[in-house]
Structure formats: structure tokens, C-alpha cells
Amino acid sequence: MRLERLTWPKAKAYFDANDTVVVPIGSLECHGRHMPLGTDTMIPNRILDKLEEKSDVLIAPTVPYGNTDYLASFPGTVSLGPEVTYQVMYRILDGLRKHGARRFVILNGHGGNNPVLDRLSVDMQEKDCILVQMNWWIMVWDLVEDWKGDRPWRSGHGGAEETAAVMAIDPSLIDTDEIRDLSLKELSEDLPFSTMAHVRYKGVDIPVRRFTTDVSDNGWVGPDHPKYATAEWGEKMIEASASYIADFIEVLKKVQL
Numbered sequence: 001m002r003l004e005r006l007t008w009p010k011a012k013a014y015f016d017a018n019d020t021v022v023v024p025i026g027s028l029e030c031h032g033r034h035m036p037l038g039t040d041t042m043i044p045n046r047i048l049d050k051l052e053e054k055s056d057v058l059i060a061p062t063v064p065y066g067n068t069d070y071l072a073s074f075p076g077t078v079s080l081g082p083e084v085t086y087q088v089m090y091r092i093l094d095g096l097r098k099h100g101a102r103r104f105v106i107l108n109g110h111g112g113n114n115p116v117l118d119r120l121s122v123d124m125q126e127k128d129c130i131l132v133q134m135n136w137w138i139m140v141w142d143l144v145e146d147w148k149g150d151r152p153w154r155s156g157h158g159g160a161e162e163t164a165a166v167m168a169i170d171p172s173l174i175d176t177d178e179i180r181d182l183s184l185k186e187l188s189e190d191l192p193f194s195t196m197a198h199v200r201y202k203g204v205d206i207p208v209r210r211f212t213t214d215v216s217d218n219g220w221v222g223p224d225h226p227k228y229a230t231a232e233w234g235e236k237m238i239e240a241s242a243s244y245i246a247d248f249i250e251v252l253k254k255v256q257l
């Protein structure tokens with residue numbers, strides 16, 4: 001059920017009987033030379049198309065921008081930064097709260113939004129609400145271990161996983177001629193790359209957020225090479241994410257607030 005398609009009496013009827021809303025957010029940012037800038041928005045939107053078949057939960061319009069300052073120098077990338085992302089999301093959630101929403105399911109397509117969503121979680125709890133983050137690309141690693149790729153860390157950007165999900169939406173969105181190997185840039189000889197936001201020293205991952213242009217010459221980072229992506233895999237991940245979210249919402253509805 002899409003909020004933008006309802007009349008206000010129908011929205012009122014929903015909130016009279018329900019207090020759960022899905023609020024999706026993505027990003028407009030570089031994902032390597034081979035993927036579209038709207039990757040982080042398109043994938044949640046596809047998951048929502050599937051979710052609509054499985055759940056009658058109310059779905060708010062997707063926010064197509066997010067916090068991505070570290071990618072901002074790649075052409076076409078536009079970041080709201082953390083403060084504006086927070087304000088946009090706060091106003092959306094608080095606006096929905098005033099109509100009766102108390103359980104917010106954030107379907108998120110972009111890791112840079114997580115610090116903002118953490119802060120919103122606390123602020124919404126102070127208003128007797130609950131906010132859960134559905135980070136689809138991380139969730140699916142726990143659903144099927146093979147989907148995690150060949151690196152142990154829990155982040156990814158423009159690798160096989162996201163490439164597969166976009167292929168499932170529309171294969172023509174992937175510029176296969178531009179799928180290339182990349183060279184990751186170390187911070188120094190002693191402080192090699194570990195993830196796009198970490199260096200490794202003596203076996204320990206230390207967070208060091210750098211501009212992505214200083215990490216990857218291409219704009220994709222991993223976890224695995226986009227050449228391994230298939231549309232079939234992408235379709236399975238999208239379907240699994242939608243099913244998981246539909247089930248989670250039923251359990252979330254039973255939480256006492």
C-alpha cells in the first residue's frame with residue numbers, strides 16, 4: 001500500500017488501525033564505472049515492489065538522496081550530508097508520527113545513511129516509537145552465507161552483490177564493458193586497505209573513513225568482483241529481502257511500545 005496513492009480518508013483509516021510504516025531511503029552516488037548512480041535507490045524500490053505482494057503495510061515514498069560525502073567528487077554523485085539527511089528523515093518520520101505511526105521500518109540501500117539512522121532510532125524512541133533498519137545488502141548475508149562474497153568484512157560497494165541486484169531489475173543498466181579490475185589504494189605501506197572505511201594494522205581493522213577516490217581508482221570496492229554477478233542471484237536476493245521484511249513486520253507489530 002503506497003502512501004502517495006491513498007486519499008487522506010484512506011490514510012486516516014490505515015492509521016486508525018495500524019501504526020507501522022516502511023520508509024525507504026537510498027542515495028545518488030557512484031558505484032564504479034559499470035553501475036548506475038541510482039543503484040542504492042533502485043534496489044530498495046524493487047524490494048518494495050515485491051513486498052507489496054506479500055504485505056499490506058503502508059509504504060512511504062523513497063528518499064532518493066542520502067549521506068555520501070566521501071563519494072561526492074565522482075561525477076553525478078549528490079550528497080545531502082549527515083545533517084540534512086537527518087533533518088529530511090526526521091521531518092518525514094515525525095510527520096508520519098503525528099498521524100499515528102509508531103513503528104518505522106527503514107528500508108535502506110546505502111551504508112552511509114546508517115549513522116544518521118542510528119541517531120534517529122534514539123530520537124524516535126524518545127517519542128515512544130521504534131525504528132528498525134533493514135539494510136538489505138547486509139541482511140542477505142545472514143540469510144544465505146554464500147551471498148557474503150569472499151571477504152570477511154561486513155560492508156560492500158559496487159561489487160557483485162549490488163551488480164547482481166541491478167541486473168535483476170534491468171540488465172541494460174549495467175555497462176558490462178566497464179566492469180574492470182580495480183586497484184585499492186593503501187593509506188601507507190604499513191596501513192593497507194581493509195574496507196572502504198578501514199585500514200588493517202597487526203590483524204585489527206581500524207576505522208579510517210577516507211574519500212572513496214583515495215581508496216578505489218574505479219569507484220567500486222567489493223566485497224567481491226562484479227564480474228561474478230548474475231541476474232538470477234540478484235532476483236533471489238531481492239525476493240529473499242522482501243520475504244524477510246514481510247515476516248519481520250508481523251513480528252514487529254506484536255512488540256509492546
Ligand SMILES: [Zn+2]
Pocket residue numbers: 031039040109110157158162
Ligand atoms: Zn550501494
